[in-house]
Amino acid sequence: MTDDVVSALLHPIYVRLQETAVPAGGAGSEYILFFSYTDGRNRARVETFRGPTFADAWHRGLARLRKVVAKHPDMIRWLRVDTVDEMRRSNWAELKRQLTEVKRNYCRQGISLDRNCRHAFLETEINANAMFYGGVEYPHCVVNEKNFRLYAKLRHGLGDVDLKDATLVWMFSSRGFFLDKERPDEVHEIAGPGRSAGCRIVEALDDDLLSKVIKSSSTFLTGQVGDDGRFIYGWHPCFDREIQAYNSLRHASTTYAMIEAWEVTQDAALWAAIERSLAWLLREAICTVTLPDGTEAAFLVDVGNEIKLGANAVAILAFTQHAVVGGCIDHLPLLEKLAQGVLHMQQSKDGSFVHVLNYPDLTVKEAFRTIYYEGEAAFGLMRLYSLTGDERWLSAVEKAFDHFIAKEHWRHNDHWLSYCVNELTRYRPQERYLRFGIENVRDHLDFVLNRITTFPTLLELMMASEAMLARIEAMPDMRHLLGEIDLSKFHRALHFRARYLLNGYFWPELAMFYAKPQRIVGSFFIRHHAFRVRIDDVEHYLSGMVAYRSKLIGNSNRVRKAEATV
Template sequence: MIAFRERLRACRDHLLSHCAPLPAPYPAYVFFFSATDGQQRAHVVHAGGPDFTTAWQRGVELLQQWIDTQEPGALWLRVDWVEGARAVSWERLTHQLALTKRNYFRYGIAFDEDFECAFTEQELNANAMLYGGSGIEHAVVNRGNFGIYHRTRFGPAPMPELPPAGQVYLLSTRGVFCQPDGVPHAIEGAGLNAGRRVVDRLDSERVLALVRSGSSFLAQQVRDNGAFVYGHFPCFDRRIPTYNTLRHASSVYAMLEAWELTRDDALRDAIEVAIEHVAKELVRQYTLPDGQEVAFLIDTADEIKLGGNAVCLLAMVKYCELMDSDRWLPLLEKLALGIASLQDPQTGRFYHVLHAGDLSLKQASRIIYYDGEAAFGLLRLYALTRDGRWLAVVEKAFGYFIANEHWRAHDHWLSYCVNELTRWRPLEVYFRFGLLNVADHLDFVLERKTTFPTLLELMLAAEQMLRRLRAMPTMRHLLDDFDTAKFYRALEHRAHYLLNGFFWPEMAMYFKKPAAINGSFFIRHQAFRVRIDDVEHYLSGFVAYHRFLLQTPIVESVVPMSKQDLSRVTIQ
């Protein structure tokens, strides 16, 4: 561990080579010092001065006063400097907040031109000072949270009137972060990447580190009984009190994908407990009127969801493949038959939600995710067992998907399942569906401001299909009107943009319990929510991106179709 003084010196050296003085009437230099032991919200002090040395020494003295009151230990250290300031009226600020998605306001705020009362963007967002609740989609001043954090930062000093009589000042900051290892990390300044470290290159090694981190977090959320700690709202360390068994099973699937890369023993132990919980506590078996034995995942409100059985298939098939085990095959059969029983034999559509008590229909259609999940789950089971029943159900369902233009949903699960389907049935109609599922969605992938992790999954599943398509001379014409260059540009952009949803320590340190969320993934516009399925989708995306980075130009072979197979195809 590098001594704290040495880390301060490393931060000072970084600032000396990067920061420049502010113009009058502002202080020439203003530094924010943040420190935490990882167990409590960062303590923040700031100081300004007419020159670098004066401002730095004042800030270090204030920080040292706090450190002297703490137990000895390793501290995370971050230092930010103000690189720009702009005076605005309160009316202008509130107007700007109203135009900004909640938690996406990326400036600090000062209430006087000397910056005596000032907060960084990280302080504002981590303390929900600009968050009006889930019912308000834009940023808004939360007076109560402002008052609470002002007392934390400034003690008994009077809080500024809201609205203030004069102007306020929007602050652009940039910084450097140094953990006990002594390595300084430059912190991004303005823009959507603000607040986290600069990452020049997202290579396979760094992606693997993200997978290790996210999967380790999920493993730590598995309790002794196999259930997860479902999620956190980290601003005030509030646990999410609800539960969703579908997301439990799908999170186990993502953990298995990660374990395939990491082979981490603690992760495997957590998987074993969590998947046993699915089989023994969350799945219920039934006998249908025709005597068929089926099984269904039971969710909250005593519901059976089509997608619930699907993700159980995904998790248990993946387990059987990776562990070379047949332990779940009897249950997999019953879960698959449960899905098949939800298919309309005439149209091929799936019914989505049943009452668990009597298997009566509760909701014919709830969300298109379930359709893609069901088809993908059955295809993965087909890959394991080569039982033609499951492929037949999927092809019948795809007739319905195509007729009803399901590609317009641009759903990531549909991307997964059409990629898998074209491995076994490399037909033009299926390839066209897969291309349509992404072709006119690329601008959205490039421009979406939220991290939206399932977009990376969508793109990478489609990329696998594209690889095979390019290797098939009789199918290459399908790409004539497809913007391949834009596709790969969008894929790379989305992979890099997901770094903004990772809880780097330099971001986690401002929340109530940094160590509890450090190394996880979050959804910024949902109050920085960290929920198992949020982490799951980031994790699956990065696992697939790691595979993409390592793949050779040689594409996987397509399973050839027999003449008998071809004669069964009726979709036009």
């Protein structure tokens, strides 16, 4: 890459950034620019440049990049330039107090150790190096002195950092632009202060963008499935540490989401990974047991020889979806046995479920563990009923709903129950079931609109509820139920949550600051868990996005059909 090529590559950023850049610094007289770049394989290098004019600061940064490229032509794949908007003086005592009021990993400002940003760190650097992360025992941000000093030495060569209470420190906001050398005509604006700080501004969450996100996140999951069908369970991306734990329930539920994604992408590598994953479940995790009445049942046995109600349920979902999408009925005998396992855990007296058994003696380990298991179990049985028409499974779900209604389980706002009641009312459109579905979401809309975390299961809850509400609209004798929910607010919350999920997406302009960008780019993360990327985290984002895209496509098709008839 020659000097001219470097200038040409950065010129679109120069044009756009000079229109918005303002002088900052402690005296308010300098333009301050952060140039961040990486080859995609390693953590981004970040360098700061200042000047009395924007052009001065820019040309200093440009000169540095020319030198980098002259020595290492492949060093720059992703490039981002941020400019400081505003600085605010404080001290460490006040900053530490303020951090106690900020949710863990949700500090959205940069900091400087001096008023002119000679020793400064972008918000993305702070988060990607866990500088304000004290561990799960702290619900709020906290200065991690060890990590802070390590990165300060790496970034600025500082031998020590004075973190005493009285020492001055400056907070700043920034905004900027990003480009990928492989797509030089696409320059993405980086949002300034707010919940979306540090990520590109998205104008429209349309089919094209949704398809790309579904493709990239399902490709990530494909890459986590080994030759033996077992997943790499997850990553802590700040320092590229693999999560060593495992959970067969999440293995199965992630596979289910991958099959949903395959319906969108039709990707051969994804399908091969799905087949390997299901084969692992068959070979390593699912065991057959003869019940006291002589019936053969199958159970997904998890770590610690646990039989979890939810594990059997999501195994049913995965193999049922595989049959529906792939047209393969080879696993119907297995599905029968898995469903018998769920029925064995259902209490005949009231329709409730026992949650965890010991394997192989089937003694009760925990009567209750999490409310989600019951919704998963009912949904799994409903999907199997949809496939086979066997009344046993529908009858069991109706019995379960007698329990759910009596115990007011709608108060839990469980997305699995939303999935289930949507499926149930396709076959039993009874008012009590439809009302349960409405109650499951009705009083949760403020939470959906205001929750600071991405909380991906909220979109799943909303999408399943939306499908049921759309059917009620077409049922004259049930349409009165729509008066029990604020539909305008519901749809506003649904679309807001779908867009908000992109705040948990590893865009390249965010991934570039982590230890191994290429490993995590295009996946999804949980910010308050140190940007953890785990297969079930990605799963829930993916399922919600697939459902939301399906809704958009359906609406577009209906509009086109209507226009064609005019």
